[in-house]
Amino acid sequence: MIAPFSHVLVVAGILFALGAFCAVTRRNLIMIVLGIEIMLNAAAIAFVGGSLHLDNLDGQTFVLFILAVAATEVSVGLAIIVYAFRRTGSFDPADFNLLR
């Protein structure tokens, strides 16, 4: 017996909120990506919990692929960010304001 599934969801939800908070508030592109990673992680917890709750392995499968997508995201994201940093010398999202 572990905790009820609703508590798992609450934990995941809090983590999700923290990740979103990070992504929204930190004026640093890398931290934004990190925040999104946290959000993905929160989703993964919800999936695994749900998988247990339902006794269905699809949830776990999801997490496996989330890991892959997270890796993709980091590689592509960081590549763009680093490249952008080379050009502008800034991580501050506010410095990207050419398009208007």
Place this chain on the structure above:
Amino acid sequence: MNWITEGPEIFYFGASLWFLLLTFAAPQKPVSNGGRRREYLSAILLASVGILVCLASVRAEGWLFIRAYSVDLFSQVFKTLLSLGLFLIVSLCGSISDIDERRHNEFYFLLFSCTLALMLLVSADHLLSIYLSLELSSYSLYILVALRKRRALGLEAGIKYFLTGSFAAAVMLFGMALLYSSCGTAYLPDMAKVLPGLISRPTVIMGLLFTLGGFFFKLAVFPFHSWAPDAYQGASNQVAGYIATASKVAAIAVVLRVLASAGHGSAYLVHVLVILSVVSMTLGNLAAIVQKDLKRLLAFSTTAHSGYVLIALLVLDPAGYSAAIFYALALLVMKFTVFMVIVELAPDGRNLQIEELAGLHKRSPIMALALLVALFSLAGIPPTVGFTGKFLIFTAAIQKGYVALVIIAMINVVISLYYYLLVIKAAYLLEPAEALPPLLVSFPKKLLAGFSIVGIVVAGFFPYWLIQIANAAVLPLFGGR
């Protein structure tokens, strides 16, 4: 297993691989030095064959990958639209100068793989495969956007697109987790069985809302629309055209699939969709009024059009869905026509300002006419396909009693006409500061423009055949075959 069933996917996969192989081939001489445009020729060939393949498989049906992937008329119609969209965009890439010549192979690779991803998306029947296909197409596009030779623009657009997209994807994923754990399955046909019964549960609602968020990101619906103007403006013209056409079509398809599984929905869900639809329309149209950059304007108008599509979707019945399918086709043709004009007018790949259209009616009457017809179609003036699409949407909505919503939408149409007229004014009224030479439009381009004009008008005036296809395509979503 019938090969034709997944013919398009296999074909486009092979096409992507072909370009991957070309990447490894020896670099060829630049075009300026008499080099042949191997990639372009093969791309246009493959894209046109792709249409044939899709057409050939239109009537195919079946499940693949243990039902995670369903091939039915619905998906095949959309695949045909997608292949058409790809072909049209590729046909604009003949003189693409905004992508480094050495990266053309990668460019086409990404284009084809993105199309492949979108095709997978419209067929995917499992939340996981939907998610992955969506990500695949998104990543292809992020990179395509960032690939622009004008790097500062491309990169900034890429970053913004990427961050918004990832954020939305994370939201969607969390929603999928909720949906999955509430429904007990991630397989859409199974969900469709339980979902109508669970629809008023808070977690289901939240899950559905968040999940739709990810799709709305693709569709550029408020509040997930904010990437669109930047991505359109920052991406090269062809890529922006691709985002505006093919990507939107697939997004409409996937939203359809997910919403169809929600049955009649709950009042709350409908309200949410109404709110999003109204805000999208209004916001998109208002913001578009003041734009100077044509692509940015189109981006905002995309948001507005997504608002109209949402009306069709929130009706949650076959009439609305078939209207949405029709509108997807309409959007494809209309948006493409505008982008064709943009590409023609900006051969160096720069961003086109509206005032640069000045004198177009003299420089190239056919392009001016194409722009005129496309914009009026976007504004929903009969007898164009845009009007018929809107008409279908509105009939579906009013049949369900959403008269006020339709009136709001029509008022938005009025607002949108204002900025479309500004563009038309630039093309037909303004004279350029210094006389510009006539635009040399190649014959195939003229043909293409002519076909677009005729297509927009004819499909608008004689829509019955297309409506029938759209109606038939909706049936599989409701279990009918």
Place this chain on the structure above:
Amino acid sequence: MTLYGILFYLISAAVIGATAIAITRKNLMHAVVYLIVSFFGTAMLFYLFGAPLLAAFEVIIYAGAIMVLFLFVVMMIREEPSGESVFPATQWVPAAFFCLIYVFVAAAMAVQTPGLNAPLKMLTASPIQFAVHVFEYHWFSIEVVSLLLLVALIGALNLGAGKSAHCGQDGEEEK
């Protein structure tokens, strides 16, 4: 409340705490390290939930590969802690407000929804079971994800590789 239950709450608290610390660090390096702690905790939760294989992957890929990549990047560009105000008030006040709303609503929803309040039973999916499931039902997804990784690879290559060669040239072409 069982031992597992207590463990769950403890680990959850640790994860949330570590994450909270991570996102408030001004120094990127510290943030990444705290996040690794958080991911370790997540891995333990996975284990608790009967997904040992995923727990291993979480450690290897998330905490190991991904976070290390972050670390590399952070170290590579050697960004000094700049004068950035970590949480500009224009952002954090509304963000906090919305996040709180969100958390409350989510919690209320989770608690109110019937059928979610029964404690979870202990079950374990062995790696073999899991692998069979994945390859039986989701090999389509594997195909897709492999293509996704390929795309990402090409993308990262193209975004990164040519930059030294084309930097100057690009600069000239910009408006």
Place this chain on the structure above:
Amino acid sequence: MAGSPAYAVDLTAMIAATMLPFVSFLTILIATRGRPRLSAGLSIGSVTISLACSIALLALHFHLAAPIEFSTRLLASGGLDIPFGFLLDRLNLLMIAIVSAICFLVQVYSLGYMAGDPGFSRYYGFMSLFTWAMMSLALSASLLQLYFFWELVGLSSYLLIGFWYEKFSATQAGKKAFVMTRAGDAAFFIGLLLLFVHTGDLSIAHLDSRSALSGVSPSFLTLSALLIFGGIVGKSAQFPLMTWLPDAMEGPTPVSALLHSATMVAAGVYLFARLFPFFSMSSVAMTVFLAIGTISMLLASTMAIVSRDIKKVWAYSTISQLGFMIMALGAGGYFAGVFHLTTHAGFKALLFLCSGVFIHRYETNDIYELSRFGARRMVIPTVSIVLGAAALSGLPPLSGYFSKEAIMGSLAAMHNPLWLAAGLAGVFLTAYYSFRVIFILLFPRAEGAASPPPQEAGITAGGHAAHESGYRAMAWPLIILSAVSVIFGFFKTSFKDFIGGGAAAGGAAGMEPSWLHIAPLALALAGVGLAWVEFGRKGAKQIGFVDRMPVLSRLFAERWYIDRFYGLVVEFVIDRGISRLCSQNDRKVIDGSIDGICEGTVESGWVVAFLQTGMIQYRLLAILGVLALLLLCFYF
């Protein structure tokens, strides 16, 4: 009766009499604009036929017992029939005879008067238009049809007053005439529609039969009578819509003779006579008419006293004589009114035509100047004008004497002696102002005598060159008209038989005190005498008694400030008041709010677009916020 030969003859005659001028009008305007002689020929030819037809009809139906009506349906529109046809009774017969006769004479006269004018063809075209409209008006069987031609008559008046369109005052006068009569017509139209809505039939015969309106409430009857009378007030230039007529003298003199004295303005009186039984059903309305006639008569007489413009004197006198007619009719003297209408048509046309000869010769309207130039040396006009003035003043044995006497008779029948007193005062004033003009004309002042200061600017007429030729053509109508003025009075009794037989109600009943034959004559003689004393005798200063009272003379010269009042109303109340308010409202409020909405939309576009340029994190924040709020909504 349909199908009988008499019917066919009558109908043909009437159609010929009315339609030929119309045909000539169209032909002249479309085809023969460039050929003045042909145009004049066409016009005169058509009017001659009209005259012939009229006289034939008159002769044929001299002993007409009951009115004959020919009608067909012009237009039927769901519960609404608009008939169109001819009504023939004694009044009509008389009217078309007068109209066609005077039209004929004036057109002949115009051959000389208008010779050489660049708009000669146009002039005859408009003349034909007028003839058509006036003849048709007289023959109309229904009130609506009458209104139709009533307006057309107004149109031809407008066109003819403004005939010399390069002269600002002429166009102004034409516009004024049109708008002012139109104001009266609006009332007429309203009354007509009211009647139609309540009775469903506008045929004159129907309205005049007492049984038809028996069910209608008296107050409604009074209201509709008053409204219809509005049209009469406008057309016959009665108080308070009288001021257009003097201005209308800007038109060519024959036009003034034809339209603005003899025929068109008499159309009002004709309408009164036409609907006499109807009007007489409302005693309140009749009293009002009587009062309006009296006021107009007196006001216009006073204005005539001080005018130096010969045409304006006759114009004022026209108003006052029309006032007399209205008084007579209002007092119930049907015969008196119609009789005066007839005699007045003759002598007033005569007066105008004579003046026209002078004006044509000397190119001035000022009596004093005419006198100085020696206008009296033209014998025929001078004799004629004296005759005309005498008829106007009511001196026996001229026609005016008999008709005036008849009017006094009907006034005397009223219980209130005030009306009679006013009428007698009018007789005195009439004699005074007409002989004032005559004496000034006949006895030119010594050169050195102080001339009264000119009060009316711009009375000298210009616009066309003097022509010595054509005098002969102009003389014949004068002679004919003089003859008529002299003789006609003696046919009073036969005329009375003719008219009285046609009208339903007799009006002035019997008892006429014997002094009534004397009093008007005495007063008229007194008027002539006063004029003699002041203007005629040797050494007279030729300054009238009114001129000695500056306040009064100014009041009269300014036409009692009625015109000024209208000007102010139009300029300040309508033009600068309501109209300005409305245009401001249009520009500022309606357009302003529409433009404001549009600008607001564009402004909000700027705001929205600006929001889109925000930092990436704000957008993520927006996503988060919207989702959170939407979720929150779930709980409400």
Place this chain on the structure above:
Amino acid sequence: MHMEPATFPFLSAILLSCVVGMLTIMVIPEERHVLIKQVSIFFSGVCLLLTLYVFFAFNRSLGGLQFVEQVSWIPTLGISYFNAVDGFSLPNLLLTGIVFFTGVLTMWELNTRVKEYFALYFLLVTGVFGLFMSMDLFFIFVWYDVSLFPMYLLIAIWGTTRKEYGAMKLTLYLLAGSALILPAIIFLWAKSGLNTFSFVSLMHPGMFSPADQKFAFLLLFLGFGILAAVWPMHTWSPDGHVAAPHGVSMVHAGVLMKIGSFGVLRVAIMLCPLGWIYWAKSMAVLAVIGIIYGALVGLRQTDLKYVIGYSSVSHMGVVGLGLSTVTVAGLNGAVFQMFAHGIMTALLFSSVGYIYDRTHTKLIPELGGLSRIMPVASAFFILAALAGVGLPGLANFWGELLVFLAAFKVYPLFGVIGVVTLVITALFMLRVVQKTFYGPANARFAGLPDVSPWLGTPRIILAAVLLILGLYPSLLFNVIRTASVPFMNGLPR
């Protein structure tokens, strides 16, 4: 309703000759101005002849719908290509034919971007023709919009005063109208439950519940009312008139505004009679305000076209008043007034166009004395102005007569106001005539040519129509009555 099928698709032939005309013009090279104009005259002449044929071949004793052509179009939605004429649409059809033809002739002297002008002009008129003959709500809307969107370009490219503002204002206003019409049409379709847009099937008094009728009528009235320049939604019209080139002004004031009132009649009134009866009083109030307001504002205008524009507002108010009386006479008068006003304004604009092309001004203070220089052109204008004043003998009189007559029955006060306004109308019309055409000849314009017989043709036609109908109004009333009487008889009371 009686339906008389067509032996030959005359109505489609009218549309087709417009479309073929447009396509023919589009393939002629731009430089060949004269040829383009000749082709335009030819095709518009064919249209005119066809409309004349239809007008005179219409069986006045049978009434009902005649020349019926029906082809299923989108069966799933119950849309059919359904053309027919009845007593209401026939006068408008004829009006369009006349104005179209004369409008082409009026623009004989155009020499900038001729090809585009005539192509767009034909498109515009196609829409108008289509609207008047369509008996399918869907197509009514389609034609409505088809006739709108060439307007923007026609005004903005070839216009004069503040053309872009005027064009934009007009287009947006009118599209705003369609924003109300489309939902209302679909609403009716949905409520009927018959899955048909066919006008004939929907036109039964009991088809819609009273509440639905009230709602739909309001939307339709406001939507079409914008095009009919109902106060206070009229301000697009003067601005649009002023900005438009003359030929377009003619179509615009002559025909397009009629689309509005015709739409109110055909769609709003005939489909939602209960809503009509319910809203009639409000309609009447707006109409009367429009009548007097248009005249008052017209009083102060200094631009010839503005004067005409505001007089149009006033005259269209008369139409509105007629429609709001709920009587046969009112309907007859309104339809007649539509026709008469169309011809009258077309003549006015055509004359102003001629004058403007010569003098290059349409500001009243700058003109003056034109009667001396171009008497014939002036005469046409004066004739039309007199028609506008409501002078008997010209067509407008009958329309106004019937409308006021009907109004007196139903709203006596409004009738009085309307009649009194005639005085103001007279005042400002004559003021314009006086200031523009009378007075000493302006030396600036001396020597300008008067209308030649060829250039005068359109004006002669229009003037002749005004006169003929003024003297023989039954020509039209006989036709209108065939529609209005059965309709009013079928009305639930």
